[in-house]
Amino acid sequence: MLEGQVVKLDRGYPLVRTEAGDELRCKHATALVKGEKVRAVIGDRVLLDIPEAHDKAIIAEILPRKTEFVRKDPTERALPQVLAANFDTVLIAQPIADVNLRRLERELVLAHETGADVAVILTKADLAESDEDIERIARKVGDLVGARDRVLVVSAEEPESIDAVRDLVAPGTTTVLIGKSGVGKSSLVNLLVGCEVQETAEVREVDGKGRHTTVSREMIDVPGGGCVVDMPGVRGLGLWDAESGIEAAFSDIEELAASCKFRDCRHEAEPGCAVRRAVEKGELSQSRLDSYHALRSETNEIRERREEASRIRSRTGHPRRRG
Template identity: 40%
Template sequence: MTSPAFNHSHPLSPLGWNDSFAAELPEGSMPARVARVDRGAADVLAADGQHHITFGSRVRKAAADDPVALPCVGDWVALTLLAEGRYELEAVLPRRTAFVRGGVGRTSRAGLSGDGQGQVLAANVDIVFVAEPSMHAGDLADLGRIERLVALAWESGGQPVVLVTKSDLCEHELDGLVADVAAAVPGVDVHAVSAHDGDGVALLRTYLDGSRTAVVLGPSGAGKSTLVNTLAGHDVMDTALVRAGDGRGRHTTVHRELIPLPGGGLIIDTPGIRRVGLYEMTDGVDLVFADIEELAGQCRFVDCGHRGEPGCAVLAALEGEELTERRLASWRKLQREADWMASRTDARLRKAQQDKWKTIHKEMRRSGRNRP
């Protein structure tokens, strides 16, 4: 991935500030990077130190109209100095990348959640570390969850990297597990790591050369915070044991936070993700299932549904055991969800446009009545 041009003389260049962001900064404002967000305010890192900043009215209005516009960890923002001497968050600068999950609204349909809205988990991220524990509640890594998170990672614009964490707990089955994970996410780097033993940690540092930013995503109990603490060289995030029975973390990370690392680069730790809906997919799912997409292109019929049609290359691969039932079912599920979310998003945009025109027409009618 090619990084934008950096102004290495700028005090914020170690945090990722570059010429592209500088070009978007409103005149008279000061740049800062969001380290943490909490109920209408944010902790930001600026050239003169860390500040706790409230959101300006324009930012609040934009976020009310669309939750994706809400400032999030990793955002570059513009600060304005108010007359009383405090700063206010005036604007969010355009994002280079954004990891957005859908399904943050109410459940709308069995098996598919959300109302077309999304939530940005991290912005301006170069690397998306998808952390999946080698053993979780007594079971091996969840390949379906990995496929889902990697699809979102591709869609974000960042580079996905899968980490099979707690590799020290799965010594005898580890090689086979890593091979299975690699087969589930073609073209993606897969590494076995153990923060406990330090295995693979040095390799992860190579992804964060210079001022690159990574986010760590995965379920509770994946060892994300322990891994972040290991990379930071000291405890910057609280950690806890995993509960027996369900494998979930207990009193683990409850907020997202941007952490500059002593050796260079930055990392964002996140709470455990229990539900991750797809959001406005273009080719994220296709990239995860590139092998099936290639097979589908070899089917006799262009509109093949892969349900029993003659000359179906996908079903032929399934019968020849080149493709598993699990992977085919996962592909169909994510495609169906992506299509449904796209239809919900289209419906939301249509409604917003209709509401806009209703308001315009109402104002026109009112103006007409008020004419002398």
């Protein structure tokens, strides 16, 4: 069997690059997709069968993932959906003149949940009102992400601003780029690569919404660096398992919580709550605590639904998989 990596996913069959450098269109083995909806995603390392009579190779096995980006499947009640695998870094892009902090908190939770390194890229710096504005917003975002993650400001009008991003896309590593449609991900990829590899869209003037242009997922080589994957179409960002992601993205609250009177304090109405005290003293914003509570209950709810579903499965005697 050959080993390879899924390097492109579009409307056709997954494209797998073998260790010898060949690129093969592949089908999933029936045994792999039967029952559960297991599909290889971009970045997956796979084992291939090469049948003689077929024009396509067969993905016989998906190897264990080093990292994976998971959200709740937007079309299913209690199923996870993996969007990418085996990357080292997640870059979150938001336009500096239109930063959405609530969305950023969610993106940070999902990114940290993967266990990869995380950085925030503030794009379209040329559209900011002034340098003071850029500094102010970058500082505000910096406060939100905490000391562990970097915040970089870039502009397609200023190619040198991309150099700091290039440093993050180190040789031998894979970087995943996430962000709402139209924030400038494709433009960033083109600047990193130094030519037009990704089609970009003019934002519609009437409603200012980016058109949906990027339809495929592809691992793109950055000259002198690693690989980058633009993740388009990530519209819904529902949380799946997000405990550790929340802990990492809200480390300020987790630190305060260590001083709460009760170890299992939920920072709601308990006496001796250090988190609520910080809000009263103006050291923590109420809206940030609200986000924390909302994201916490979202992931708890998913967990309860999943547990409920597995209880129903075992009651109805649905055959359980044997490991």
